[in-house]
Structure formats: structure tokens, C-alpha cells
Amino acid sequence: MYxxxxxxxxxxxxxxxxxxxxxxxxxPQAVGLVSDQILNSPARxxxxxxxxxxxxxWASNTGGRLVRLQGTFAAPAVEWINWRDGIxxxxxxxxxxxxxxxxxxxxxxxxxxxxHPNATVGACVSTNVRNCxxxxxxxxxxxxxxxxxxxxxxxxxxxxxxxxxxxxRALIGGLGTVAAITAIETKxxxxxxxxxxxxxxxxxxxxxxxxSFLQRDTTFHFVKFxxxxxxxQLGRGVSIAARRAGxxxxxxxxxxxxxxxxxxxxxxxxxxxxxxxxxxxxxxxWRAVEFQSKPRTSTSLMPESQLHHxxxxxxxxxxxxxxxxxxxxxxxLIIWLFEELEHAQCPPLWASAFATSASSLxxxxxxIDGINVTLTLDATHAELSSILDRADEAICQAGGFVxxxxxxxxxxxxxxxxxxxxELWQAQRIACDPAGRFVSDIDRRLFW
Amino acid sequence: xxxxxxxxxxxxxxxxxxxxxLATADRLVGPRLRHLxxxxxxxxxxxxxxxxxxxSGIPDVRPVLYSTDTRHEQxxxxxxxxxxxxxxxxxxxxxxxxxxxxxxxxxxxxNLDQTVRAGLLDLPVIAGTxxxxxxxxxxxxxxxxxxxxxNLRKGLNPAYCATMAALDTVLxxxxxxxxxxxxxxxxxxxxxxxxxxxxLDPALRSKAMRSSQVASLVKTAVTxxxxxxxxxxxxxxxxxxxxxx
Numbered sequence: 001m002y003x004x005x006x007x008x009x010x011x012x013x014x015x016x017x018x019x020x021x022x023x024x025x026x027x028p029q030a031v032g033l034v035s036d037q038i039l040n041s042p043a044r045x046x047x048x049x050x051x052x053x054x055x056x057x058w059a060s061n062t063g064g065r066l067v068r069l070q071g072t073f074a075a076p077a078v079e080w081i082n083w084r085d086g087i088x089x090x091x092x093x094x095x096x097x098x099x100x101x102x103x104x105x106x107x108x109x110x111x112x113x114x115x116h117p118n119a120t121v122g123a124c125v126s127t128n129v130r131n132c133x134x135x136x137x138x139x140x141x142x143x144x145x146x147x148x149x150x151x152x153x154x155x156x157x158x159x160x161x162x163x164x165x166x167x168x169r170a171l172i173g174g175l176g177t178v179a180a181i182t183a184i185e186t187k188x189x190x191x192x193x194x195x196x197x198x199x200x201x202x203x204x205x206x207x208x209x210x211x212s213f214l215q216r217d218t219t220f221h222f223v224k225f226x227x228x229x230x231x232x233q234l235g236r237g238v239s240i241a242a243r244r245a246g247x248x249x250x251x252x253x254x255x256x257x258x259x260x261x262x263x264x265x266x267x268x269x270x271x272x273x274x275x276x277x278x279x280x281x282x283x284x285x286w287r288a289v290e291f292q293s294k295p296r297t298s299t300s301l302m303p304e305s306q307l308h309h310x311x312x313x314x315x316x317x318x319x320x321x322x323x324x325x326x327x328x329x330x331x332x333l334i335i336w337l338f339e340e341l342e343h344a345q346c347p348p349l350w351a352s353a354f355a356t357s358a359s360s361l362x363x364x365x366x367x368i369d370g371i372n373v374t375l376t377l378d379a380t381h382a383e384l385s386s387i388l389d390r391a392d393e394a395i396c397q398a399g400g401f402v403x404x405x406x407x408x409x410x411x412x413x414x415x416x417x418x419x420x421x422x423e424l425w426q427a428q429r430i431a432c433d434p435a436g437r438f439v440s441d442i443d444r445r446l447f448w
Numbered sequence: 449x450x451x452x453x454x455x456x457x458x459x460x461x462x463x464x465x466x467x468x469x470l471a472t473a474d475r476l477v478g479p480r481l482r483h484l485x486x487x488x489x490x491x492x493x494x495x496x497x498x499x500x501x502x503x504s505g506i507p508d509v510r511p512v513l514y515s516t517d518t519r520h521e522q523x524x525x526x527x528x529x530x531x532x533x534x535x536x537x538x539x540x541x542x543x544x545x546x547x548x549x550x551x552x553x554x555x556x557x558x559n560l561d562q563t564v565r566a567g568l569l570d571l572p573v574i575a576g577t578x579x580x581x582x583x584x585x586x587x588x589x590x591x592x593x594x595x596x597x598x599n600l601r602k603g604l605n606p607a608y609c610a611t612m613a614a615l616d617t618v619l620x621x622x623x624x625x626x627x628x629x630x631x632x633x634x635x636x637x638x639x640x641x642x643x644x645x646x647x648l649d650p651a652l653r654s655k656a657m658r659s660s661q662v663a664s665l666v667k668t669a670v671t672x673x674x675x676x677x678x679x680x681x682x683x684x685x686x687x688x689x690x691x692x693x
Contacts, residue, residue, distance in 0.1 A: 042584075042586075044585075044586055045586045320452050320453065379452060379453050379454075379671075380671075384453060385453050385455060385478070385479065385480075386479065389479070408451055408452025408453075409451040409452045409453050409455070411480070439586065441449060441587075444449040444534065444586075444587065445449035445451060445457075448449075448533050448534065
């Protein structure tokens with residue numbers, strides 16, 4: 001079911017935005033406009049806009065033509081919901097935060113609510129975002145049922161993920177260099193309320209933190225390392241477990257605004273939101289998880305789901321994100337890295353981790369049983385480059401990998417050793433885009 | 449491609465006879481640098497720079513000698529030097545500051561010596577070629593050095609300073625064109641006194657900046673090209689003199 005919307009395809013050359021506006025057109029016509037833009041672009045010169053400051057490397061515009069999907073590719077964010085099977089069709093150009101809000105208003109949630117809220121859904125597929133689920137699959141691609149795209153020759157296509165076709169595996173985590181994703185169909189989850197119940201527990205040692213990873217009784221679970229810790233205290237932090245709050249758990253004032261269950265005319269379960277959900281500053285959450293100033297265990301926190309799960313943390317120009325996954329048996333490498341950073345007087349500005357479990361369709365974005373660690377570092381530090389180069393090699397030898405969707409500094413030779421399915425991805429990429437029109441900054445740095 | 453820490457993997461230096469260009473290249477040399485292309489019309493300066501960089505452990509150093517005032521040959525050589533992989537940064541080094549003929553006196557006709565030829569005949573051709581090649585890549589940074597035009601005080605090299613002042617106009621226009629084509633440009637505009645190459649007598653360099661100071665400022669500007677649309681960054685030196693365009 002397509003809705004007719006005014007279409008705007010924006011093409012951004014190097015320095016300015018040229019707005020090409022047309023009269024209201026239907027979706028096939030809009031796809032035709034995108035095909036024209038692809039066919040008229042030079043080789044190695046077309047970036048698909050992701051609006052994602054976290055994945056700053058591949059989404060940033062450092063030359064080339066930038067195509068931004070708008071109009072029918074962005075609104076409505078949720079085109080339809082299959083209530084019986086729990087499947088939604090979502091526009092690829094819509095910000096994932098808007099999609100989360102639209103789904104939640106109808107009583108549903110994305111199965112993976114990660115990434116920056118301003119990142120487009122197409123970017124979330126292209127980077128295969130993940131979140132800290134402690135059970136089931138953790139990456140966005142595992143829940144997709146179909147992807148619609150326009151390939152490098154301007155031909156629209158649709159990939160059903162039931163048989164795990166090669167094109168779908170190349171698109172998921174393909175860093176925007178395989179094709180322009182125009183819409184997705186994904187599984188969704190029914191939720192009881194718009195709020196999340198959080199329990200924080202202080203862990204005084206790294207061993208206690210590792211033990212907390214093994215608890216799988218909550219929906220979401222991650223740890224925030226105390227980045228101010230020194231010497232023997234390295235690795236301590238706060239364990240944060242979260243689950244979706246039930247209506248009965250909510251305070252009376254919020255219960256009135258909670259979601260109510262009604263019967264739809266077709267006798268299918270239907271959830272309605274009676275009022276707009278309230279927003280709350282996430283600083284309230286982070287203020288509460290500071291290591292030393294709070295009691296050992298706290299269960300009184302209940303922020304809104306979207307604020308808890310979508311990462312609002314934007315990187316500044318002098319900051320660098322280092323995001324990697326290690327097998328559980330190699331967890332000591334985390335402490336080694338903390339010690340190296342402390343020795344160089346370059347402690348992380350942020351450090352967090354969550355457990356991962358093996359399940360992924362993507363060629364380039366594998367998920368293994370282990371720990372995913374996210375560090376934010378001061379990029380201006382002189383010794384950081386050599387420390388992280390050594391860390392890359394150690395992670396690779398331990399069987400782990402550095403996440404490509406936030407990477408800004410990996411070496412091509414290390415990438416070749418980390419990702420075994422790289423050749424399969426390259427082959428599928430060449431098949432989809434023989435002229436090599438799609439490009440991204442990370443692609444220029446790692447795969448040329 | 450320049451990575452998130454500002455490391456460059458493929459660097460091109462045009463002109464190896466001026467300390468500003470060499471110091472900037474030195475500052476951008478790092479563990480990630482794999483390819484360094486050196487272009488010059490002076491074989492002595494080119495040979496000295498090539499051996500120096502080869503000794504520093506860069507895996508691939510490619511020296512290219514071109515003849516001055518040979519437009520087609522220069523374009524062909526530069527184009528050939530822009531092979532795989534992509535060039536991240538092009539340093540358009542100032543011409544070597546040769547001393548004028550000792551018999552030259554103020555007011556006499558200015559001979560087209562080697563500095564003037566290299567600056568006003570070769571550099572605009574090379575700059576235009578580099579801009580086209582960087583634009584074809586879809587990314588890249590061009591670094592250029594010029595002087596802000598002003599009356600020269602006594603003791604400065606007139607041929608060099610006149611060349612650099614004229615380049616300010618020529619390269620300034622080319623820089624605007626480059627940004628339109630999607631190339632990042634870092635333009636260093638110096639007061640003639642601040643340029644360490646300007647003084648005829650080393651004893652009169654009291655107002656000159658060190659080349660390494662200028663190179664550090666350029667390095668910071670290169671790092672800032674990340675996550676931004678292509679633009680023209682102008683570094684006016686010395687700071688605080690209001691030498692803005």
C-alpha cells in the first residue's frame with residue numbers, strides 16, 4: 001500500500017544543496033527520480049545520506065554527490081503494520097527515532113532500538129545497528145523480512161530475507177555502498193508501555209562486571225565502566241539492567257497516559273496510545289549511574305524507552321569512537337587496553353560494554369558470543385594512534401573484530417584479517433553496482 | 449583517505465626547495481603514510497628530499513622531475529603521479545627562495561629568475577591540474593601558501609615576495625573554484641616578514657615564524673576537514689594582524 005506524497009529529491013554537490021522539486025508523484029515515480037540520480041552520477045561519487053553523526057565516517061560528506069531520500073521515502077515513517085504477524089513496512093529515509101515513536105504510539109516497538117535517533121532507517125540497515133539485548137538476536141538485520149532498493153544501474157529490486165539471498169546479506173551492514181535502500185519490512189514487538197524499568201548495580205571489580213554479563217534475565221543489559229578509575233580499580237563500573245515496564249508498575253500519574261488495549265473491528269489485538277508520551281532528559285539517567293555517589297543498587301529509575309535505547313551521544317571533532325567485540329574468554333584484553341590508555345595519560349571519556357550473542361546475516365558485520373565494548377577517546381592525543389593499532393592486532397588475534405559502522409581509523413590489512421566474508425561482499429557489490437557509483441568514506445579508506 | 453586521527457595515507461608535495469612545504473610534509477608523515485609523491489623542477493632539491501624521506505621509512509617514495517614552463521609535460525606527469533590509491537593531501541609548496549642577482553638594485557627591471565618562473569608559470573598550471581584530479585577523486589585536501597600583499601620592508605627578497613604576493617591572487621581564485629568542485633582547501637596567507645624564506649639576510653629573521661609552527665597549524669586544519677563539507681580554510685599568519693581576506 002503506497003500513499004501519494006509530494007516528492008523531493010535533494011542532490012547535494014560539494015558545496016551547496018540543489019533542490020529538485022517535482023509535482024506530487026506516486027512512489028514508482030519517486031523511485032524513478034532516484035534511478036535518474038544514480039545513473040547521472042559519476043563513478044565513485046555517490047553518497048546516500050544517513051544523517052548519522054555517530055557513524056560519522058561513512059555518512060559524512062567529504063566530496064561527491066549526496067542523495068537524500070525524502071518525500072515518500074521518509075513520510076509516513078511507518079507505512080503499514082501487519083498486526084497479526086507483527087510486521088511493519090518502514091520508509092528508509094525516515095529517522096529511526098521517528099519510527100520508534102510512531103510504532104510506540106501504536107503499541108509496538110522496533111526489535112532493535114539502537115543508533116542515533118536522527119539516523120535514517122536505511123543507515124541502520126547499512127550499518128546493521130545493534131543494541132544490548134541479552135537474549136535473542138541483537139542486530140537489526142536479523143529481524144528484517146524484506147528490503148527494497150535501487151541498485152547501481154538504477155534498477156529497483158526487492159529482496160525477501162526468508163531464503164537469505166546474497167543481495168540482502170550484502171545490503172545489511174554494507175555501509176551504503178551496495179545500493180540505495182528505499183524501504184524495509186521488519187518484525188516488530190508488542191510493548192505494554194512507553195517506559196523502561198532500570199536497575200543499576202555497582203560492581204567493584206572487573207570480575208564482577210564479567211559475571212553481570214552472564215545474567216540473562218532482563219531484556220537489556222549493559223555496563224558502564226568508571227572511566228575515572230585508576231590502577232587497581234580499572235574495570236569497575238555500574239551494571240545497568242533494563243526491561244520494558246508494565247502498566248501496573250507505573251506511577252499513578254503515568255498510568256493515565258499509558259497504552260490501553262482495545263479490540264479492533266477485525267478482532268485483532270490493537271493497542272492505542274491515549275496521549276502523547278512524555279519526554280524526559282537522559283541526563284537524569286546518567287547522573288544516577290555515577291559510580292561512587294549512589295547506593296549499590298537502585299531500582300527507582302524509569303526513563304522513556306526511546307531515550308534509554310537510542311544513543312544521543314554525538315561525537316565532537318576531537319573525539320573518536322572505538323567500538324569492538326571480543327570473545328568472552330579474551331575479556332582481559334579490555335583491562336590491558338585500559339592500562340595502556342592510563343599509562344599514556346589518555347583515559348577514555350566514556351566506556352561501556354554489553355554481551356553479544358552469535359547471530360547475523362551480514363557479510364561485513366558479524367556478531368559473535370562475547371563482549372562488545374564502546375570507548376570514546378580524545379582523538380588529539382599523540383600516542384592514541386599507536387595504542388589503538390596494537391589493540392586492533394590484539395583483538396584480531398583473539399578472534400574479535402572492530403565494528404565498521406563507527407570505525408574511523410582501521411588499517412586495510414587488519415580489516416582483511418578480521419572479516420572473512422569480505423570477498424563475498426565485494427563480489428555481490430560489484431554485481432549490484434558494476435560502474436562503482438556508490439561510495440562512502442570508510443569504503444575509500446578500507447576497500448580501495 | 450584521512451582517518452579519524454588525521455593520519456594521511458597518500459601525500460603529494462609539489463616543490464621540495466622551500467622549508468615551509470617540507471616542514472608541512474614532515475608534519476603529515478605518520479605511521480599510516482604509504483605513498484609520498486615529490487614533484488620539483490630542481491633535481492638537486494628533489495634528490496635531497498627523496499633520500500631524506502626514503503630514509504625515514506616511508507614504503508613508497510616517488511620523485512618526479514619536471515621542466516619549468518612546459519605546460520603539457522607538467523600536466524601529464526602530475527596526472528600520472530595521481531595513480532592508485534587516491535591522493536589524500538596535495539601540498540602546493542612555495543617556490544624556493546633563491547637570492548636575486550647581486551647586481552640587482554631596487555628600481556631596475558625585475559628579471560624572470562627561477563623563483564618567479566617556478567611560482568608564476570608552473571604553480572598555477574600544477575594547481576589547476578591537482579584541483580581537477582582531486583575533484584575527479586571526489587575528495588582530497590589542497591594546501592597552498594601565499595603572502596598577503598603589502599609594502600616590503602628593507603632586507604626581504606623582492607623576487608620571492610613579489611611572486612608569493614602574486615600567487616595570492618592567482619591561487620585565491622583557484623581555491624574558490626576548487627571548493628566548488630568538492631575539494632577542501634587550506635590557504636596559508638602569511639605576512640612577508642613572517643615567512644622564514646623571505647629574508648635575504650638570516651640575521652633579519654626576527655619576525656619570522658618557524659616552519660614547524662606553521663606546519664602544526666596546517667596539520668590541525670587538515671584534521672578539521674573530517675566530517676565537514678568541503679570548504680576553504682584560511683590561516684592568516686601571524687595571528688592578530690587582521691590579515692583576513
